[in-house]
Amino acid sequence: METPNKSEKETETTSASDFIREIVAQDLVSNKHKGRVATRFPPEPNGYLHIGHAKSICLNFGIANENSGVCHLRFDDTNPSKEETEYVESIMTDVKWLGFNWNEHLYYASDYFQKLYQYAVQMIKESKAYVCGLSPQETREYRGTLTEPGKNSPYRDRSVEENLDLFERMKAGEFEEGKYVLRAKIDMTSPNLNMRDPVIYRILKASHHRTGDKWCIYPMYDYAHCLSDSIERITHSICTLEFEDHRPLYDWILDELRVDAHPQQIEFARLNISNTVLSKRKLLELVKQNYVSGWDDPRMPTISGLRRRGYTPAAIRTFCERIGVAKRESMVEIALLEHGLRENLNLCAERVMAVLNPLKVVIDNYPEGTEEELEAVNNPGDTNAGTRKVPFSREIYIEQSDFLETPPKGFFRLSPGKEVRLKHAYYITCVSVVKNESGEILEVHCTYDPETRGGWSKDERMVKGTLHWVSTKHALDAEVRLYEHLFTKANPNDEKDGVDYKTYLNPNSLQVLNSCKVEPSLANAPLGKPYQFLRQGYFCLDLDSQTEKLVFNRTVGLKDSWAKTEKKGK
């Protein structure tokens, strides 16, 4: 498997098996497909990919990779009224970014329109399909209900010749949309509604993003999908649970057409994640109604949103492996996603210092006008990451939350009379506080111990707290965007009593900090490169960033056990 980012590091995981992989393994043992494994990822190009699709991508490409097989990328473009080239592009970008490669196996259902048409003619000739003139409304009425059988269409017994003629004229564009459809002749009394003479072709006078105006009849999903799978000689056609009831139809079409490749459809449960939504309709609504800034808003669970947020492909892949594959519908806690993210970022993110809510500290005994460069390791877990120089001077910024005039028990950051370590620098002791008339703290005065340069003390005196800091005169201004879960409720889809899911939108999902100070090495931060802002979390440069005004996204915060005990105390 190729990874697009060379610096990317993979999290160690033992890939677990699941019921689908077992089926594939058994088929390999029984030589059912002569040792071949061919899967496919078949998105409809009518929207952006989200992390639910990533589960399917990892599954399909994963199974192919593990078995020296192939996985096709096939655009299921049978409905020209909804599909666009823009989506085709974004889907390819996202699949590649996730680290998967379809090589030469890029297909479109629209490539098969001619073949599909010929198969339809064959079905008509064998009296297995007929042209129906019922209106959409009538078709619905004839179909029956969940508990009542349907009844035969009055057009069901047209002659083969008449059907052939009508179908030909449908194709020639002689009829308006809705006037006729081609239906499979199965059984209007079947307990499975999908088998009640399903429509397999409809008239659509829309321009197709690839075939233009060549066609005005388009195959329906059930008809096109199984045949596309068969044409491509897919061995295992993996889809989600809602298609379970369609499997008899999938098999019926392939059986009746006596094709020589008959893939096996296998269904699994789609992914749900807490505190977000993963339905195309809802995601589209959030975008269209400006609840978010776009498909790639860093709060969105879309692949493009996650990418902009700073997620790594490896973290998403690991997540998809860990959630497993099963048939029961479930909701995975978003904490699992975030855990894997931190785990991966911890390996590859370089550490830097940034102060989000600055508080000025003056080091009284540090010579005025002097400055020095201190060495800082980029990643304590990875010696290859090297070191960098960080400028230090008499005035620095620390985090407001790192100073408390009257500290509670267990607080081991800075407070009057207390000594703390400045990361990579010196030990400092707070000697006084300067406030304005209304009592707000303007600056904190400290003294430093020159013997502790680099953050070490020869006498091994105990210093419990270590703070991050930035030299005031070297600091770069930055905007930092902090994100929280998009929804406050674990399951926003639980819309009981008519409550709309948007009711649960988190008003604090985006918090913008405008007066952040970051260390100068960040001046040349490349887009998307992961950083750990020491003691705070993982961040990356956002595409809104400018040279004069850097903009960073918080990908995910570090775990914060102090915040936890603080909360408990309240």
Place this chain on the structure above:
RNA sequence: UGCGGUGUGGCCGAAUGGGUAAAGGCAUUUGGCUCUGAACCAAAAGAAUGCAGGUUCGAAUCCUGCCACUGUAGCCA
């Protein structure tokens, strides 16, 4: 209320034609370590597997009957 599917700790999920204390991960709690209250290390707590019967020396696995949840009545996919 047809047909299909699914029920295993708070959340995912193993246990693949019955066999010792029902894996593992996340979350939670505790302790250790540490120049990040991070990471890391160690440990703890937490389920008698939807319910009720039955078969068996022995059942999450087999049988019977219930219950709950879910999908399905597009000329969407």
